[in-house]
Amino acid sequence: MSTSRIIQLAQLISSQTSLIDQHLQNNNLPEPSFNQDGPTEPIQNETPDIQKAKTDVIEATIELRQLLEGPMKLVLPESNFTPLVAIHRFKIASHVPLDSTISFTELATKCGLLEHDLKRIIRYTAIHHRVFFEPTKGFVAHTAASRLIAENPIAGHLMGLTFDECWPAHNHAVEAISHCSTSANISGYSIANNTGSLNTFQYLSAHKERATRFAFAMATTSKASLDALSTHFPWPELSATGGGGRSLVVDVGGSKGHVSLHLARTYPDLRFIVQDLPEVIDGAADQLLSSLAQDDAAIKDRIEFVPHDMFKEQTVKNADVYLLRYVLHDWGDEYCIDIIKNLIPALKRGARIVVQDHVLPEPGTMGLLQEMQMRSMDAIMMSLFNSREREAEEWRDLFKQADERFGNVIVNRIGENGSSGVISAEWLG
Numbered sequence: 194m195s196t197s198r199i200i201q202l203a204q205l206i207s208s209q210t211s212l213i214d215q216h217l218q219n220n221n222l223p224e225p226s227f228n229q230d231g232p233t234e235p236i237q238n239e240t241p242d243i244q245k246a247k248t249d250v251i252e253a254t255i256e257l258r259q260l261l262e263g264p265m266k267l268v269l270p271e272s273n274f275t276p277l278v279a280i281h282r283f284k285i286a287s288h289v290p291l292d293s294t295i296s297f298t299e300l301a302t303k304c305g306l307l308e309h310d311l312k313r314i315i316r317y318t319a320i321h322h323r324v325f326f327e328p329t330k331g332f333v334a335h336t337a338a339s340r341l342i343a344e345n346p347i348a349g350h351l352m353g354l355t356f357d358e359c360w361p362a363h364n365h366a367v368e369a370i371s372h373c374s375t376s377a378n379i380s381g382y383s384i385a386n387n388t389g390s391l392n393t394f395q396y397l398s399a400h401k402e403r404a405t406r407f408a409f410a411m412a413t414t415s416k417a418s419l420d421a422l423s424t425h426f427p428w429p430e431l432s433a434t435g436g437g438g439r440s441l442v443v444d445v446g447g448s449k450g451h452v453s454l455h456l457a458r459t460y461p462d463l464r465f466i467v468q469d470l471p472e473v474i475d476g477a478a479d480q481l482l483s484s485l486a487q488d489d490a491a492i493k494d495r496i497e498f499v500p501h502d503m504f505k506e507q508t509v510k511n512a513d514v515y516l517l518r519y520v521l522h523d524w525g526d527e528y529c530i531d532i533i534k535n536l537i538p539a540l541k542r543g544a545r546i547v548v549q550d551h552v553l554p555e556p557g558t559m560g561l562l563q564e565m566q567m568r569s570m571d572a573i574m575m576s577l578f579n580s581r582e583r584e585a586e587e588w589r590d591l592f593k594q595a596d597e598r599f600g601n602v603i604v605n606r607i608g609e610n611g612s613s614g615v616i617s618a619e620w621l622g
């Protein structure tokens with residue numbers, strides 16, 4: 194008798210989980226746990242084998258659950274995040290003591306909420322998200338996840354971005370699609386926020402707190418992704434062409450400079466000009482300086498911040514590289530072509546445009562988890578910006594449409610599970 198799919202999945206889960214368990218024991222690492230003192234970081238010291246084992250187990254558990262629950266659950270997934278939003282909005286985690294419990298009555302008073310609302314919010318997030326638990330009836334304590342919210346401001350920034358910016362936009366994305374428009378100001382986000390003629394970034398510029406949170410969320414990009422950028426483009430060759438002087442990289446849409454900082458640390462012969470909207474650039478140099486350790490402070494001399502609207506002609510001429518990292522996926526094709534065309538008057542022969550961005554796979558050619566993440570990101574782009582992620586061929590087309598004089602267009606799929614790429618195009622004009 195052939196082995197059924199659910200047994201195959203269960204066997205895979207069993208064998209790969211054993212590998213992970215062995216890795217934890219061999220490296221004296223803590224066991225994953227929901228307990229308050231459980232690790233808030235994913236498994237450490239991962240080798241490629243352990244990464245694969247983890248992905249295999251997660252993918253298999255998703256598929257196994259979907260098979261066992263049946264098709265109706267696939268079309269009616271659990272989708273109410275309101276209680277989790279309430280945890281974020283009312284800063285509930287910060288009112289729960291880290292090493293003891295608090296009664297629903299006292300916690301409700303501290304949060305300024307009705308006790309019965311607080312109780313159902315917590316009981317929902319406890320059972321759905323493992324955020325808080327009730328060790329004795331009527332008393333609340335932290336889990337690893339609620340402690341993460343209480344202690345790590347990055348969790349707060351990302352929850353804010355997800356619940357205050359993305360979710361309202363998702364709610365209106367279907368309406369936006371029905372307009373069959375490619376305009377940046379006809380998006381779920383613009384309908385949710387009633388932005389009128391403003392696109393998402395113009396609207397954020399007028400709402401400083403939200404723009405700052407957006408910039409912080411961008412800066413939480415993984416080290417692996419930044420490392421991928423620094424290793425999958427021949428930056429050292431560029432340093433060499435700069436000769437005695439330093440080669441210049443213009444980091445277009447560079448936010449608060451976290452990407453330039455990473456590259457500057459790796460390549461001492463490069464200097465950087467970070468460009469972004471004035472509201473984003475404002476104070477960025479000081480923030481960068483205050484984030485630098487003393488022995489790192491010299492780096493600041495190689496990173497300059499200049500406000501610039503990328504829809505206007507590029508003002509920094511003859512740089513060696515114009516970097517667009519996760520910038521073009523925020524815009525539809527006509528806007529991207531406009532952004533690239535605005536660079537052309539500044540380009541010397543041999544200058545390169547370097548893009549780091551997602552590269553969509555052909556359906557079914559990547560692992561389940563990876564493809565899910567990429568399709569999710571594409572859907573977020575649709576809701577927030579009426580923009581999209583692109584396939585390798587679409588990246589090549591973009592440069593072709595901008596100007597036939599771009600050559601040597603290379604789309605290099607990279608680390609980060611192969612979901613993103615470094616794309617470079619050389620100006621041969």
Ligand SMILES: C[S@@+](CC[C@H](N)C(=O)[O-])C[C@H]1O[C@@H](n2cnc3c(N)ncnc32)[C@H](O)[C@@H]1O
Binds near residue numbers: 412445447452470473
């Ligand atoms: C998704 S973020 C990417 C930030 C950064 N490059 C990174 O990799 O983390 C896109 C950036 O484009 C900037 N941006 C949007 N419109 C712009 C414009 N018209 N001119 C310059 N920058 C712009 C945003 O402020 C934001 O910092």
